Amino acid sequence: MTLGVLVPKLKLKNLTDIKTIQNIVPDCWVYVQDRKVKLGRFQIYNNWSPYMIKDLEHTVWVGLEYFVNEGDEYWTMTEDEFAKLGIEEMVKIGLIDSADEVLDYHMEKVKKAYPAYFDTYDEIDTLVDYLKTIDNLYCVGRNGQHRYNNIDHSMVTSFEAVKCIVTGEKNKDKIWSVNTEQEYHETDEVKEEAEVD
Structure with missing residues (x-):
């Protein structure tokens, strides 16, 4: 499941020589190694293509990725419940300061996103x-x-x-x-x- 979250900026600092708009980190995907959150990784859509963002200079679209199973407690969440979880975790790991910064969000569920190498x-x-x-x-x-x-x-x-x-x-x-x-x-x-x- 992915939660797209639109914010004015991220608290992440670009410590590379690579120039980015808003000086955010240049990565497309960042894996989260924090046991205090369920979030597996996030992607910064601004770094994928400038055409994916309506206001590239003043906003950042972040995709929060959760590795879940169909029918589990996360899969059955409403969009608002899932957004609450994702935004709280963004604050917890320091991507943003407060839930009040969120301008918009959108949830997507993808069934069978990963191939399984078992059974036959x-x-x-x-x-x-x-x-x-x-x-x-x-x-x-x-x-x-x-x-x-x-x-x-x-x-x-x-x-x-x-x-x-x-x-x-x-x-x-x-x-x-x-x-x-x-x-x-x-x-x-x-x-x-x-x-x-």
């Missing part, structure tokens, strides 16, 4: 081989390939699909070969290894 996932190659036989089907991105692609990998799968369409190439191996290096996959083995470290 060990048969994914069988499925991929079948999908490749459907001439006008091009599976791209995270949900299209049921793979934990980042945005860059997702875009590359789309570029490869466009090349196939434009050139008439029937072989879709290049689309499916994007992000196959094991180090990028967040499988159970990688998670277990991370927990041991």
Whole structure:
């Protein structure tokens, strides 16, 4: 679940040489490592594109991301309840001073946002081989390939699909070969290894 929150400014200071409007940090995503909050990460939409913000000079859109499960206590919150939680956590971690600063907010819920590598996932190659036989089907991105692609990998799968369409190439191996290096996959083995470290 994501809560978009519009504020006049963030309390974050830009300590880099990278110039940004309002001198906010230049990051798009910031992971939150604070056990006192449920917030997993936030994104600063101003840094994605100036065209996403109506008043770029005087406001900042922040997306608060919460990793939840369908039907849990967060998923069932109303937009106002979720906004109250998110805004309180923004204050708690020092993104803003007070809830009074918030100009607007908006909640979005995304079902099945992350692929799951369990149950019959060990048969994914069988499925991929079948999908490749459907001439006008091009599976791209995270949900299209049921793979934990980042945005860059997702875009590359789309570029490869466009090349196939434009050139008439029937072989879709290049689309499916994007992000196959094991180090990028967040499988159970990688998670277990991370927990041991």
